[in-house]
Each structure stands twice: as structure tokens, then as C-alpha cells.
Amino acid sequence: MTIPATPATPSAVIDRVGLVLDTFDETGRLTLAQIVRRTGLPRSSAHRILERLVELRWLRREGREYALGLRLMELGSLAVHQDGLCAAARPHLHELHRVTGLVVHLAVLDGTDVVYLDKLGGRLDSAVPTRVGGRRPAPHAALGKALLAYAGAQGAEFERIRETGVAYERGQAVPGLGCIAVPVGPVGSAPAAVSVCGPLQHMPFDHRLSGRVRMAATATWRGYDRQRFAAASRRPRLHSA
Amino acid sequence: MTIPATPATPSAVIDRVGLVLDTFDETGRLTLAQIVRRTGLPRSSAHRILERLVELRWLRREGREYALGLRLMELGSLAVHQDGLCAAARPHLHELHRVTGLVVHLAVLDGTDVVYLDKLGGRLDSAVPTRVGGRRPAPHAALGKALLAYAGAQGAEFERIRETGVAYERGQAVPGLGCIAVPVGPVGSAPAAVSVCGPLQHMPFDHRLSGRVRMAATATWRGYDRQRFAAASRRPRLHSA
Numbered sequence: 001m002t003i004p005a006t007p008a009t010p011s012a013v014i015d016r017v018g019l020v021l022d023t024f025d026e027t028g029r030l031t032l033a034q035i036v037r038r039t040g041l042p043r044s045s046a047h048r049i050l051e052r053l054v055e056l057r058w059l060r061r062e063g064r065e066y067a068l069g070l071r072l073m074e075l076g077s078l079a080v081h082q083d084g085l086c087a088a089a090r091p092h093l094h095e096l097h098r099v100t101g102l103v104v105h106l107a108v109l110d111g112t113d114v115v116y117l118d119k120l121g122g123r124l125d126s127a128v129p130t131r132v133g134g135r136r137p138a139p140h141a142a143l144g145k146a147l148l149a150y151a152g153a154q155g156a157e158f159e160r161i162r163e164t165g166v167a168y169e170r171g172q173a174v175p176g177l178g179c180i181a182v183p184v185g186p187v188g189s190a191p192a193a194v195s196v197c198g199p200l201q202h203m204p205f206d207h208r209l210s211g212r213v214r215m216a217a218t219a220t221w222r223g224y225d226r227q228r229f230a231a232a233s234r235r236p237r238l239h240s241a
Numbered sequence: 242m243t244i245p246a247t248p249a250t251p252s253a254v255i256d257r258v259g260l261v262l263d264t265f266d267e268t269g270r271l272t273l274a275q276i277v278r279r280t281g282l283p284r285s286s287a288h289r290i291l292e293r294l295v296e297l298r299w300l301r302r303e304g305r306e307y308a309l310g311l312r313l314m315e316l317g318s319l320a321v322h323q324d325g326l327c328a329a330a331r332p333h334l335h336e337l338h339r340v341t342g343l344v345v346h347l348a349v350l351d352g353t354d355v356v357y358l359d360k361l362g363g364r365l366d367s368a369v370p371t372r373v374g375g376r377r378p379a380p381h382a383a384l385g386k387a388l389l390a391y392a393g394a395q396g397a398e399f400e401r402i403r404e405t406g407v408a409y410e411r412g413q414a415v416p417g418l419g420c421i422a423v424p425v426g427p428v429g430s431a432p433a434a435v436s437v438c439g440p441l442q443h444m445p446f447d448h449r450l451s452g453r454v455r456m457a458a459t460a461t462w463r464g465y466d467r468q469r470f471a472a473a474s475r476r477p478r479l480h481s482a
Binding site: 010011013014015016017018021024025027028029045048049052053056057058067068069070072073074075076077078079080081082083084094098108110115117122123125126131132133134135231 | 256262358
């Protein structure tokens with residue numbers, strides 16, 4: 001692939017910035033040479049972009065290496081905290097964590113992955129290998145199976161999840177870990193799901209525990225719906241904004 | 242200010258993207274018209290940038306409004322998790338949280354602000370109004386005072402912090418909240434600080450508690466230093482990367 005030294009359009013520049021930041025998905029620290037190799041960008045162009053991103057603090061430079069910077073931490077944190085779903089879910093996630101002592105997640109579907117928007121870990125935090133902003137193939141997580149089912153996925157397991165409203169994981173995705181997930185919202189339009197996870201020996205797969213997860217999901221949906229309704233009724237009807 | 246419709250250089254495009262994302266610092270959802278008003282960018286240029294950022298999932302669009310998107314959540318989370326300091330600190334922050342039950346922070350200085358890199362809240366989480374990626378003027382936080390002192394700030398309070406290695410807050414910044422902070426690293430080159438915070442009535446301002454914070458800071462510094470040393474000795478000496 002040949003990439004011109006000077007991109008023709010603003011979109012092309014934005015794509016290059018995206019390409020540069022994508023190289024940090026796997027590795028925390030990269031030299032200019034490594035970034036040039038991974039992106040295929042001309043060295044001078046990559047260098048110019050990197051230096052500008054350092055000035056904006058999207059990246060930081062340590063010696064000859066670059067790493068993701070403070071401004072991205074801030075924007076990422078803002079993205080989570082400004083999200084209406086996260087805001088609606090937070091008190092119910094806290095309550096679910098408090099009463100169960102298990103690791104609690106809120107996640108959304110992004111293509112065929114689940115992305116974690118919130119995690120309350122407590123003492124089990126490090127036992128469950130997830131993090132806010134992290135992703136995982138949807139079929140490998142109870143949360144993902146719940147969301148795929150509510151998005152209309154075909155198959156016996158998805159059918160059962162749609163009927164019961166609950167998805168389970170019993171050590172298939174991560175050995176020794178169990179998970180119970182419930183979608184937030186109705187079949188066909190659930191924007192997120194809530195789960196509890198923990199070591200299998202601490203996970204009673206009973207109605208009481210799944211009932212608690214369901215309560216958190218229902219309360220989150222109610223709060224989110226109310227909030228959206230309020231926002232819609234505040235919004236001007238005509239194109240006056 | 243007049244901004245040309247088509248920016249001349251990649252740097253100018255990157256600056257415009259930065260400008261657009263900055264508008265979300267205060268508000269979670271903005272229309273095109275609001276973004277045009279706040280950035281001063283030409284409408285067509287702002288629209289082109291916004292649409293591209295939506296395609297890259299840095300932003301998402303809901304109806305006529307834009308909000309920060311999933312990709313920024315991911316990058317922000319990666320920035321935190323790839324940070325060597327955060328990684329070195331995490332086990333010691335968990336231990337400090339476990340033995341004290343208080344809210345534990347790791348923060349760095351950015352200009353005259355502190356930026357929080359990690360927070361372990363537990364049951365007191367919502368009692369302490371901070372978040373990962375959030376910032377606060379350094380003089381308004383024990384963490385900030387600790388970092389300013391170790392960066393060489395002048396004045397009796399900073400002098401005392403340099404002597405004792407500990408900074409206190411007793412409800413001045415947030416009424417009813419106390420904080421004890423200790424820098425990570427020596428005077429003149431402390432990259433971060435650790436703190437415990439909680440309601441004043443739960444905060445014994447004694448040697449035992451400050452000793453615990455000091456232990457976490459010392460252990461973090463030792464781990465971080467060892468990690469940097471290992472990275473430096475892995476790195477090739479010549480310009481071969």
C-alpha cells in the first residue's frame with residue numbers, strides 16, 4: 001500500500017491519527033520506527049502527527065518512546081461519565097455489588113464484541129480479568145450472549161435467553177469463573193446488559209441471585225428511559241438549535 | 242478569529258479535532274450548531290470532522306446530538322492500564338484500600354492541576370467527588386499539595402510537607418472530607434502521589450494511617466523504578482530501533 005506523504009483531505013488526516021493511536025492497542029510504548037512500520041505511514045508524516053499529539057497530550061514521549069497520554073485518559077473518563085446509561089446504572093450497580101459482594105459489570109455490544117462501560121470489583125476485582133473500556137468477543141461472555149440474544153441471534157441457547165431474560169456462564173469463557181447477565185431493556189432494543197461475576201464456588205446459580213441482577217437491570221432501564229424522555233421533552237421541536 | 246474553511250496542514254486538522262473534542266469537557270451532548278458556536282469552526286468543516294469522528298467511533302450521534310464515543314472510552318482505559326505507574330501502584334493501592342477501608346487515589350501533576358489516574362472507592366466511593374481522569378486545582382487537594390511541595394513550591398506549608406513527606410487536608414477543599422497524601426519518589430523527581438480520603442470522623446490523622454500511605458507510596462516507587470530499570474536495560478543502546 002502506498003500512502004501519499006501529504007494527505008489530501010481533513011478526513012485523511014483524521015484517519016492517520018486514528019491509525020497511529022490504533023498501534024497502541026497491543027503495546028504501551030512504541031518508538032517512531034515501530035509506529036512507521038505498523039502504520040505504513042511515511043516517516044516524516046508519522047513524526048509530524050506524533051509531535052502534534054504530544055503537544056495536545058494525547059500522547060506523551062518518554063525518551064525515544066511514545067505512549068498514550070493524559071488527555072486521552074480525561075476524554076475516556078468523560079465519555080464514560082457523560083454516558084446516560086452509565087449514569088442511570090451507577091446507583092443500581094453499586095447496590096448489586098453491595099448485596100452480592102460479586103464483581104458487577106455494565107456492558108454494551110459493539111459489532112461482535114462486548115465493551116465494558118463500568119466495573120465494580122471490590123475484593124474480587126483482580127480475579128475477573130476485565131476492565132472499563134476493555135472488550136471481548138460477545139459469545140465468550142454472559143453479557144455478550146444476553147445482548148446477542150436480545151439483538152435477535154438465532155440458536156437454542158439464544159432462544160432460551162430471550163425466554164428467561166437471563167444468560168449464564170459457568171467457567172466456559174474463563175475457567176473457574178461464573179457469570180449471570182441480564183439485558184437492560186426489552187428484546188429488540190436493549191442498549192446494554194448488567195452482570196455479576198465471581199469464582200464459581202461463590203456463585204449460587206439460583207433464582208435469588210438472578211433476581212437481583214434482573215432488579216438492577218430493570219431499575220437501570222427505568223432510570224435511563226425517564227432520563228431520555230426528559231431530554232426529549234426539553235429539546236426544541238423545530239430546527240432552532 | 243477567522244478560521245479558513247480548509248486547513249493548510251495536518252497539524253491544523255489535528256488541532257481542529259482537539260478543539261471539537263474540547264467542547265465536550267463541560268457538556269455531554271451537543272448539536273452541530275452548538276459545536277460550531279463553541280469552536281468558531283466553519284459549519285461545513287465542523288460537520289465533516291464530526292461525521293468522520295462518528296465513523297471512527299470517537300463520537301456517537303443520537304438524533305441531532307453528538308456525544309463522546311466508545312473508542313475514546315477504550316483509548317482512555319488503555320492509557321490508564323498501559324501506564325507504568327498505574328501498573329506498579331495497583332497492588333499497593335488495593336492493599337491500602339483493604340486495610341484502611343478509605344478511598345484510595347493515585348494522581349499526577351499536570352501543570353497546576355492534579356489528574357487522578359486511579360481510584361478505589363468501595364462503600365465510600367460516592368462520598369468522595371473524584372473520578373479517574375478527573376482533575377482539580379493542585380492546591381485544593383492533599384495530593385496536589387504533596388506534588389507541588391516535591392516539585393519545589395515555596396512557602397511554609399510546602400516546606401513542612403518536604404520535611405515530613407506527608408500532606409494533609411482537613412475539610413478545607415471539600416467540607417467534611419479528610420485526606421492524607423504521600424508523594425511517590427524523592428523530592429525533585431516524584432512523578433505521582435498516593436492518598437487516602439474519607440469522612441473526617443473516619444480519618445484518624447495519626448502516624449499509623451500516614452505510615453500506611455507512606456508504605457504504599459514507597460512500594461509503588463520501588464516497583465516503578467525496578468520496572469523502568471528493566472525496560473532501560475532491554476532497550477538497544479544504538480539507534481537501531
